[in-house]
Amino acid sequence: MREPQRGRARTWCGRVLAALVVGGLVGYLVEVGLDQADKIASVIGGLSALATLAATGLLRPSDHTGQQTAEMIDIRHSSGVQINQSGGNTQHNSFPAPR
Numbered sequence: 001m002r003e004p005q006r007g008r009a010r011t012w013c014g015r016v017l018a019a020l021v022v023g024g025l026v027g028y029l030v031e032v033g034l035d036q037a038d039k040i041a042s043v044i045g046g047l048s049a050l051a052t053l054a055a056t057g058l059l060r061p062s063d064h065t066g067q068q069t070a071e072m073i074d075i076r077h078s079s080g081v082q083i084n085q086s087g088g089n090t091q092h093n094s095f096p097a098p099r
Contacts, residue, residue: 029037
Protein backbone atom coordinates (compact mmCIF):
# COMPACT_ATOMS: atom_id res chain seq x y z
CA MET A 1 0.00 0.00 0.00
CA ARG A 2 1.34 3.39 -0.93
CA GLU A 3 1.82 6.01 1.79
CA PRO A 4 -0.06 9.28 1.21
CA GLN A 5 2.01 12.35 0.37
CA ARG A 6 1.03 14.20 3.55
CA GLY A 7 1.95 11.19 5.72
CA ARG A 8 5.36 10.96 4.09
CA ALA A 9 6.03 14.66 4.70
CA ARG A 10 5.03 14.33 8.36
CA THR A 11 7.31 11.33 8.75
CA TRP A 12 10.27 13.24 7.38
CA CYS A 13 9.48 16.29 9.51
CA GLY A 14 9.41 14.03 12.56
CA ARG A 15 12.76 12.51 11.62
CA VAL A 16 14.36 15.92 11.09
CA LEU A 17 12.94 17.19 14.39
CA ALA A 18 14.25 14.11 16.24
CA ALA A 19 17.71 14.62 14.68
CA LEU A 20 17.71 18.27 15.77
CA VAL A 21 16.74 17.30 19.32
CA VAL A 22 19.51 14.70 19.52
CA GLY A 23 22.00 17.19 18.07
CA GLY A 24 20.94 19.82 20.60
CA LEU A 25 21.30 17.32 23.44
CA VAL A 26 24.80 16.36 22.34
CA GLY A 27 25.77 20.03 22.04
CA TYR A 28 24.35 20.74 25.50
CA LEU A 29 26.25 17.82 27.04
CA VAL A 30 29.50 18.99 25.46
CA GLU A 31 28.95 22.57 26.61
CA VAL A 32 28.01 22.08 30.28
CA GLY A 33 29.55 18.70 30.97
CA LEU A 34 27.93 15.43 31.93
CA ASP A 35 27.89 16.08 35.69
CA GLN A 36 26.12 19.46 35.43
CA ALA A 37 23.70 18.13 32.81
CA ASP A 38 22.83 15.21 35.12
CA LYS A 39 22.07 17.59 37.99
CA ILE A 40 19.86 19.81 35.85
CA ALA A 41 18.04 16.78 34.40
CA SER A 42 17.38 15.50 37.93
CA VAL A 43 15.83 18.81 38.96
CA ILE A 44 13.70 18.98 35.80
CA GLY A 45 12.57 15.38 36.30
CA GLY A 46 11.61 16.05 39.92
CA LEU A 47 9.67 19.17 39.01
CA SER A 48 7.78 17.39 36.23
CA ALA A 49 6.93 14.53 38.64
CA LEU A 50 5.56 17.05 41.14
CA ALA A 51 3.59 18.79 38.40
CA THR A 52 2.12 15.44 37.32
CA LEU A 53 1.09 14.60 40.87
CA ALA A 54 -0.47 18.04 41.31
CA ALA A 55 -2.35 17.73 38.01
CA THR A 56 -3.82 14.35 38.94
CA GLY A 57 -4.96 15.74 42.27
CA LEU A 58 -6.36 19.00 40.93
CA LEU A 59 -8.02 17.85 37.73
CA ARG A 60 -11.42 16.30 38.27
CA PRO A 61 -12.25 13.14 36.37
CA SER A 62 -15.10 13.39 33.91
CA ASP A 63 -18.48 12.06 34.93
CA HIS A 64 -18.90 10.12 31.72
CA THR A 65 -16.06 7.82 30.69
CA GLY A 66 -17.56 6.77 27.38
CA GLN A 67 -18.84 3.45 28.69
CA GLN A 68 -22.57 2.92 28.88
CA THR A 69 -24.06 1.26 31.91
CA ALA A 70 -27.43 -0.40 32.26
CA GLU A 71 -28.82 2.71 33.94
CA MET A 72 -27.85 4.89 30.98
CA ILE A 73 -29.70 2.82 28.36
CA ASP A 74 -33.38 3.64 27.93
CA ILE A 75 -35.20 0.63 26.48
CA ARG A 76 -38.76 1.62 27.37
CA HIS A 77 -39.79 2.20 23.75
CA SER A 78 -37.97 -0.78 22.27
CA SER A 79 -39.03 -4.37 22.11
CA GLY A 80 -35.57 -5.63 21.20
CA VAL A 81 -32.17 -4.42 22.36
CA GLN A 82 -28.73 -5.58 21.35
CA ILE A 83 -25.76 -4.33 23.40
CA ASN A 84 -22.22 -4.99 22.26
CA GLN A 85 -20.11 -4.65 25.42
CA SER A 86 -16.70 -5.05 23.77
CA GLY A 87 -17.08 -2.29 21.20
CA GLY A 88 -19.41 0.02 23.06
CA ASN A 89 -22.06 -0.11 20.33
CA THR A 90 -25.73 -0.19 21.25
CA GLN A 91 -28.45 -1.04 18.77
CA HIS A 92 -32.09 -0.39 19.70
CA ASN A 93 -34.63 -2.27 17.57
CA SER A 94 -38.35 -1.52 17.57
CA PHE A 95 -40.55 -4.35 16.34
CA PRO A 96 -44.29 -4.44 15.97
CA ALA A 97 -46.09 -5.91 18.98
CA PRO A 98 -46.88 -9.61 18.61
CA ARG A 99 -50.48 -10.37 17.61
